[in-house]
Amino acid sequence: MRKTDILIVGGSAAGATAAITAKRHYPDKEVTLVRQEKQVPIPCGIPYIFGTLGDxxxxxxxxxxxxxxxxTLKIAKVTAITPDRLTIETTAGSIACERLVLATGSVPGRLPVPGFDLDGTFPILKDIPHLVNLQKRLQQATHVVVIGCGFIGIEFADEIHKMGGKKVSVLEIAPYCLSLAYDREFCEEMESAVRARGIDIRTNAKVREIKGQQQVEAVVLADGTEIPADVVIFGVGALPNVEIAKAAGLQLGPTGAIAVDRAMRTSREHVFACGDCAEKISFFTGCPSPLRLASIATLEARIAGANLYSVRREHDGTVGVWSTAIGNLAMGTAGLTETAARQNGYDCVATAVEGPNRHPGGMPGGAPTKLKLVFEKNTGVLLGGQVRGNESSGEMINIISACIQKRMGAEDLATFQMGTHPALTASPISYHLVNAAEMALAGMRNK
Amino acid sequence: MRKTDILIVGGSAAGATAAITAKRHYPDKEVTLVRQEKQVPIPCGIPYIFGTLGDxxxxxxxxxxxxxxxxTLKIAKVTAITPDRLTIETTAGSIACERLVLATGSVPGRLPVPGFDLDGTFPILKDIPHLVNLQKRLQQATHVVVIGCGFIGIEFADEIHKMGGKKVSVLEIAPYCLSLAYDREFCEEMESAVRARGIDIRTNAKVREIKGQQQVEAVVLADGTEIPADVVIFGVGALPNVEIAKAAGLQLGPTGAIAVDRAMRTSREHVFACGDCAEKISFFTGCPSPLRLASIATLEARIAGANLYSVRREHDGTVGVWSTAIGNLAMGTAGLTETAARQNGYDCVATAVEGPNRHPGGMPGGAPTKLKLVFEKNTGVLLGGQVRGNESSGEMINIISACIQKRMGAEDLATFQMGTHPALTASPISYHLVNAAEMALAGMRNK
Structure with a gap:
């Protein structure tokens, strides 16, 4: 039997980062990564294969x-793990180790509606041959329907639309797209922007059936509307891939993912889990969090990888930070939306500031930028933020994330020391973050 | 005599922000701002008048x-203040107040060399008629010399070069441009970029004389080199404008600016000062800081404005965060450079990470991005950071600033919860901030 010190199962964002982190923290240990894919797609980049990257x-x-x-990289499918003996079985033989990290990721959700498995229906698999096949089918298609209007659904729709010559529809069962990530006013802006690009967004759209003989022909909604479709893509979320963990008797958590503690340790000694396959808790409530993002996966991998031989760091819980871009419109979210904060029982003050992200506003490269902050009313602690603007929104949301992680309050933000530059940021007089905080403080004084 | 509640002297970044903040915190008070300029230029935008904005x-x-x-806005020159009676004299009469805020800004430095005041030499004044006059002279000029290669000098040189048909030289007495803001490797990159745009940068260049009859003809260096010049611009820093404060007997600080405490109170009751005219101390050492930036001015104005009737917030000291952009190259700095940290007696670990700010790297709009972090070696506390990339560098440096302000350590940064997006940021596996922190931790473990 082959032996290694640290064995990582899975080669996507979590697996690769766990391996790198393990080697950084324990440079004398041999680290082996086993994965079944010859090549691993960048998960968040998948939509961009179709319109932007082309391949x-x-x-x-x-x-x-x-x-x-x-x-050390080994390409093989892992068929079973034996936690007590710290061994795994693969299609290329057994491997024993001192420490085992499960980074088995997720499997795409499908809708349990009639016709969900017709020819021409595609889940979003992180698998290159599957994606090559999907691209070929898309090239021949005239009518494409994407089911699910989260950020992946929107990005797929927009990228497919960029391929040209297609009627693209996106269906969302909720009243707004992206409603888990943003408050309604941001969702509506994104919907308008996507529609303006020629994409058919339908909200409150429940799918009753996918129609066709062998090949998909149309998507039928609950109200009877039929939308013609040559290709149907399911962007309806992902479920933790826990097959081998479950078979090995590892404890699962409330969402069905592998149960882990704050050090990313599973229920079995020397076995760790990270990424989409692992349970997550919210930074705010400590309750299970359904978020599955590559950035969360890499954080968990950095925790697991560092803790393999002694606990060096612990998970504060998932803040939830991510962004979306359609053309020149970018949006980012961190922490709780106002809606989510109120649902979770917080008494909030929410403020929004809108203005250019250059100064003067006529400087090139700028965009009207809107920033919303949500504070707990009595303590002033920052609970969340949302940004809408252009490409700098992707890093603006990370400023907000830093503030949330250190539980900064409105007063900290009102006296924030930001750098500003005419060609790069808003003016120091009207810097969004600081002004939104000052407005919130005024709201708290008047409570 | 006219009366008001809160009286602000000065209408640039500090004055305007102090007035707005005062009104936000004390909405029932009458706030009056007195300034001498009919129109106030955006200070950091001044270089961009010449090449980008055009007017x-x-x-x-x-x-x-x-x-x-x-x-309430009043256009008049303030000729004197009487702190004991809380009155001011202006060219349009006297005004009495309950609280007085001095935001009198700075005056540009000039070089005390022969010929410094010849026709065709220009300090950088925040004054529209002066700038209009400078623009006219530049339009007729063929040879332009900018003295001082800080960020303002570089930006002026580049913007004047954009006007076309001119030979532009920038002179720096130090061995590198921007050496107060960046470590040498960043300075050298900026120098190369500026040179590649056709601008003549000369470092180690000490000016001996400005030559000419009435009109400037050339700048003569200490080594005898003569550089022809129709226009000479002094970008050699700024001195606090404390004339009326000094005449009124207000205490000055070690750099000659108005002495203030952490609440921005001067030595006289109910008189505050903020911005370029006020003394600053470093966030790190507590020693006087020579930095004068609009973003620092607005922070101080937010502190002064909030504290007018009771102390609501205090100054933690100046972190020093700013950025620079030349074409598509942008750089940002926050806190201490490695050089400055060592000069201040810190034992440091400095790490740098370079990679694309998109993922995959082939996504459009990206640029090779370099991030350097400086940590105190024993505590792991973040002391500073520098970024070189494209426009998102302007907000990336503010993430680092947030981390410095909350005295986050390498471990906090290694477990930073960032949002990532293919079209907006680096990959979560190789996000610069996090990887630079992990590398620093490895350096600290091996100390």
């Missing part, structure tokens, strides 16, 4: 990342 | 900012 081969996590860090 | 009138702080906040 799945341009969206690969490079194996040099592993090689340069001295990690 | 000084496109770089104005709008008076609607004051009007919309219910602030």
């Amino acid at each position: 799945a081969s341009r969206n690969i996590i490079p194996d040099t990342l592993l090689e340069n860090n001295g990690i | 000084a009138s496109r770089n104005i702080i709008p008076d609607t900012l004051l009007e919309n906040n219910g602030i």
Whole structure:
């Protein structure tokens, strides 16, 4: 039987990061990563294969990342794990280890409606041959329907629309797209922007059936509307891939993912889990969090990888930070939306500031930028933020994330020391973050 | 004698922000702002008048900012203040107040070399008629020399070069441009970028004389080199404008600016000062800081404005956060450079990470991005950071600033919860901030 010190199962964002982190923290240990895919797509880059990159081969996590860090890569399917003996079975033989990290990711959700498995229906698999096949089918398609209007659904729709010559529809069962990520006013702006690009967004749209003989022909809604479809894509979320963990008797958590503590340890000694396959708790409530994002996966991998031989760091819980971009419109969210904060029982003050992200506003490259902050009313602690603007929104939301992580309050934000530049940011007089905080403080004084 | 509750002297970034903040915190008080300029230029936008905006009138702080906040504006020159009676004398009569805020800004430095005041030499004044005159002279000029290669000098040189048909030289007495803001490797990159745009940068260049009869003809260096010049611009820093404060007997600080405490109170009761005219101390050492930036001015104005009738917030000291952009190259700095940290007696670990700010790297709009972090070696506390990339660098540096302000350590940064997006940021596996922190931790473990 082959032996290694640290064995990582899974080669996507979590697996690769766990391997790199393990090697950084325990440089004398041999780290082996086992995965079944020859090539691993960058998960968040998948939609961009179709309209922007043009080829799945341009969206690969490079194996040099592993090689340069001295990690041994083994391509094989893992069929079983035996936690008590710290061994795994693979299609290429058994491997024993001192520490085992499960980073088995997720499997795409499908809708349990009639016709869900007709030819021409596609889940979103993080698998290059599958994506190459999907791209071929899309090239021949005239009518494409994306089911699910979260950020992946929107990005798929927009990228497919960019391919040209297609009627693209996106269906959302909720009253707004992206409603888990943003408050309604932001969702509506994104909907308008996507519609303005020629994409058919339908909200409150419940799918009754996918119609066709062998090949998909149309998507039928609960109200009887038929939308013609040559290809149907399911962007309806992901479920933790816990098959081998469950078979091995590892404890699962309330959402069905592998149960882990704050150090990312599973119920079995020396076995860790991270990424989409692992349970998450909210930074705010400590309750289970359904978020599955590559950035969360890499954080968990950095915790697991550091803790393999002694606990060096613990998880504060998932803040939930992510962003979306359609054309020049970018949006970011961190922490709780106002809606989510109120649902969770917080008494909030929410303020929004809108203005250019350059100064003067006529400087090139700018965009009207809106920033909303949500504070707990009595303590002034920042609970969340949302940004809408152009590309700098992607990093603006990370400023807000830093503030949330350190539980900064409105007063901290009102006296924030930001750098500003005419060609890069808003003016220091009207810097969004600071002004939104000052407005919130005024709201708290008047409570 | 006219009376008001809160009286602000000065209408640039500090004055306007102090007025708005005062009104926000004390909405029942009458706030009056007195300034001598009919129109106030946006200070950091001044270089961009020449190449990008094309007209000084496109770089104005709008008076609607004051009007919309219910602030009374009075255009007059303040000739004297009497702190004991809380009155001021202006060219349009006397005004009495309950609280007085001095935001008198700075005056540009000039070099005490022969010929410094010849016709064709220009300090950088925050004054529209002066800037209009400078623009006219530049339009007729063929040879332009900018003395001082800080960020303002570089931005002026680049913007004047954009006007076309000119030979532009920038002179720096130090061995590198921008050496107060960045470590040497960043300075050298900026120098190369500026040179590649066709601008003549000369470092280690000490000016001996400005030559000419009435009109400037050339700048003569200490080594005898003569550089022809139709226009000479002094970008050699600014000195606090404390004339009326000094005449009124207000205490000055070690750098000659108005002495203030952490609440921005001067030595006289009910008199506050903020912005370039006020003394600053470093967030790190508590020693006087020579930095004068609009963003620092607005922070101080937010502190002064909030504290007028009771102390609501205090100054933690100046972190020092700013950025620079030349074409598509942008750089940002926050806190201490490695050089400055070592000069201040810190034992440091500095790490740098370079990679694309998109993922995959082939996504459009990206740029190779370099991030350097400086940590105190024993505690792991973040002391500073520098970024080089494209426009998102302007907000990336503010993430680092947030981390510095809350005295976050390498461990906090290694477990930072960032949002990532293919079209907006680096990949979560190789996010610069987090990887630089992990590398620093490895360095600290091996100490």
